[in-house]
Amino acid sequence: MKNKITEKERWIYFFTEGKNVDVDNPPEILCTDEMKQAMAVLNRFSENEDDYLLYQSRLAAIENTYVDEDCKGEKGK
Secondary structure, eight states: OOOOOOHHHHHHHHHHHGGGOOTTSOOGGGOSHHHHHHHHHHHHHHHOHHHHHHHHHHHHHHHHHHHHHHHHHHHTO
16 A cells, blocks of 8 residues: 655655756656646746746735734734
8 A cells, every 4th residue: 555645745855855856757746736836936936036036025025014014913902
């Protein structure tokens, strides 16, 4: 009987071994639609610095929005 891989194990594998994975021929553990999408995004970032920087700026803006909302909530107490 084949051991069932958990999503946690799959993501751990992705983050620890991803740099060594052939995206055109990934191991079975990464052969899900979600993992293929994650590999495509990382591959795009590695090939295009502008896409990566745009992602980072969007992430920072989202984080700042949450911090601002938290600060407003604290002042209202």
